[in-house]
Every structure is written in C-alpha cells, then in structure tokens.
Amino acid sequence: xxxxxxxxxxxxxxxxxxxxxxxxxxxxxxxxxxxxxxxxxxxxxxxxxxxxxxxxxxxxxxxxxxxxxxxxxxxxxxxxxxxxxxxxxxxxxxxxxxxxxxxxxxxxxxxxxxxxxxxxxxxxxxxxxx
Amino acid sequence: xxxxxxxxxxxxxxxxxxxxxxxxxxxxxxxxxxxxxxxxxxxxxxxxxxxxxxxxxxxxxxxxxxxxxxxxxxxxxxxxxxxxxxxxxxxxxxxxxxxxxxxxxxxxxxxxxxxxxxxxxxxxxxxxxx
Numbered sequence: 001x002x003x004x005x006x007x008x009x010x011x012x013x014x015x016x017x018x019x020x021x022x023x024x025x026x027x028x029x030x031x032x033x034x035x036x037x038x039x040x041x042x043x044x045x046x047x048x049x050x051x052x053x054x055x056x057x058x059x060x061x062x063x064x065x066x067x068x069x070x071x072x073x074x075x076x077x078x079x080x081x082x083x084x085x086x087x088x089x090x091x092x093x094x095x096x097x098x099x100x101x102x103x104x105x106x107x108x109x110x111x112x113x114x115x116x117x118x119x120x121x122x123x124x125x126x127x128x129x130x
Numbered sequence: 131x132x133x134x135x136x137x138x139x140x141x142x143x144x145x146x147x148x149x150x151x152x153x154x155x156x157x158x159x160x161x162x163x164x165x166x167x168x169x170x171x172x173x174x175x176x177x178x179x180x181x182x183x184x185x186x187x188x189x190x191x192x193x194x195x196x197x198x199x200x201x202x203x204x205x206x207x208x209x210x211x212x213x214x215x216x217x218x219x220x221x222x223x224x225x226x227x228x229x230x231x232x233x234x235x236x237x238x239x240x241x242x243x244x245x246x247x248x249x250x251x252x253x254x255x256x257x258x259x260x
Contacts, residue, residue: 010209016196016216038220040192040243041171062170066146066239068198079140086146090168109196113170113243 016045016068016109026124028054033110035119042115048072048099048106056098057126061112063091065099070106072099146175146198146239156254158184163240165249172245178202178229178236186228187256191242193221195229200236202229 014021014036022034022045030052036043048054048070056075065074066088074081074089075098083089083106091097099108112119118127144151144166152164152175160182166173178184178200186205195204196218204211204219205228213219213236221227229238242249248257 010206010211012206012221013204013211013213013217013219016218036220038192038194038243039222041194041241043194043218043241062168064168064171064173064241074143076140076142081140081143083143087143088146088173089143090166091142092169111171111173111194111241113168 016107023120024122025119027126028052037115037120040113040115042112042119044110044112044119046106046108046110048101048108050101050103050105052105053100054098054126056096058094058096059116059127060093061114061116062093063097064111065089065091066109066111068107068109070101071104072101072106072108074099146237153250154252155249157256158182167245167250170243170245172242172249174240174242174249176236176238176240178231178238180231180233180235182235183230184228184256186226188224188226189246189257190223191244191246192223193227194241195219195221196239196241198237198239200231201234202231202236202238204229 022036025033030049031054033044033046067083067085069085072083074083077095152166155163160179161184163174163176197213197215199215202213204213207225
C-alpha cells in the first residue's frame with residue numbers, strides 16, 4: 001500500500017494514496033476522506049489521525065469498511081472491536097456505528113451502496129443520521 | 131496487509147487474509163476468490179498467481195477493484211493498464227474487462243453492486259457474460 005503509481009492515462013483508474021483525486025470531505029476532527037462516486041457504489045478513502053473519534057451515527061445506506069493500514073476500534077451495534085490491518089467489516093443500513101483511533105492512526109476504505117447523496121459534493125460531517 | 135487478526139467474536143468482522151471465510155470460487159486457472167455477500171454489495175477477495183490470466187468478460191453489475199498487493203495488468207474497454215499496489219479502478223456494468231499477472235502475483239479486492247447471483251454459491255468461472 002502507499003505505492004504512488006499515479007497519473008494513469010485512463011479516467012477509470014486511481015490510487016489510494018493520491019490525495020489529489022476524489023471529492024474531499026472532513027468527516028470529523030482528524031478524519032478526512034476523498035470520495036469516488038459510481039452509479040451504485042461509492043468509495044470513501046479515509047485517513048484517521050491518531051487519537052481521533054468518529055461519533056456514532058447511522059444512515060440507510062449499506063456500508064463495508066476495510067482497514068488498509070494502522071489500527072482502530074470499530075464501534076457497531078453497541079459493540080467495540082479492535083481492528084488491525086487487513087480486517088474488514090459489514091455494516092447493514094441503519095446500524096449505529098462509529099470509529100476511533102488510539103496512538104496509531106488508520107487508513108480505511110469505506111464502501112457505500114447506494115452512494116450517499118451528502119457525500120457527492122465537498123463538505124463536512126457524517127451527513128444525516130437515520 | 132496480511133495481518134491475521136482472526137477469530138473476531140462478532141459475525142460482522144472478517145480479515146482479508148483469512149482463507150477460511152467467504153464463499154470459495156475458482157475464477158480461472160491460478161485465480162481464486164472468497165466471496166462475501168451483503169444486501170447491495172458483494173466483496174470478492176481474489177488471489178491471482180503469477181503468470182495467470184482472467185479472460186475478458188462482462189456482466190451488468192457495476193464493479194470496482196482495488197489492488198491490495200502485487201502487480202497486474204487491468205484490461206478494460208480495449209485498454210491495458212499496469213497496476214501497482216494501491217491502484218484501484220472503476221468498471222461500469224457491461225464494460226468488457228479482464229486481468230493478468232506477470233512474474234508477480236496480485237491480491238485484489240473486487241466490489242460488485244448489485245451482488246452477482248452466480249457468486250452466491252461456490253463454483254467456478256466468471257459467470258455469465260453479457
């Protein structure tokens with residue numbers, strides 16, 4: 001991960017480490033993302049600084065998350081689970097969830113379907129809560 | 131990647147390196163996957179051995195791919211693009227696509243929406259072609 005093979009000549013290829021691509025969004029203090037919008041799927045490439053918290057929220061869209069690098073605690077359905085690189089999780093629609101980091105930050109790929117309307121333009125916050 | 135923090139106590143968490151989870155499928159010679167099925171999203175964790183080829187095919191479902199480790203050439207819409215770890219790509223429905231590896235294999239996360247019906251049970255092959 002983190003290999004910067006950027007500058008693809010085709011419009012359909014991207015790189016996770018290329019902060020110049022995607023729709024920027026600040027989800028919370030220390031948590032930023034870049035959003036890539038498809039017809040049925042939206043990807044969100046999230047950087048979480050150490051000691052950051054994404055407050056518990058929910059939305060009707062289905063979500064999957066993949067911890068690409070670092071460590072985090074996933075908060076979901078009242079449970080808290082420590083995640084390490086390579087772990088991934090499924091969050092059905094309307095399930096309350098959040099995330100936090102300790103001394104080590106996290107690099108997370110979030111996957112939404114359908115795409116979240118609020119995330120289709122630059123902005124701040126986690127959007128509406130169900 | 132490759133960190134095996136397995137055996138989560140919750141049913142909604144998995145690990146990319148845990149070959150015991152997911153629905154197994156042999157896509158082609160040297161290309162195997164494990165499939166995870168959501169309501170609107172299906173994940174496919176694909177291991178591609180060196181010198182393997184996934185023949186060009188298409189399907190109506192939207193697809194995204196993330197090259198987690200290794201190297202590959204993505205074939206799509208008549209173009210061939212060399213991918214390195216961290217690269218990802220978008221494949222709208224019905225766009226012909228394939229993949230091949232050279233001396234280095236690849237570890238790929240494929241994302242489908244809606245879930246591909248053929249991939250909901252163990253089997254072989256890339257499923258129907260549009």
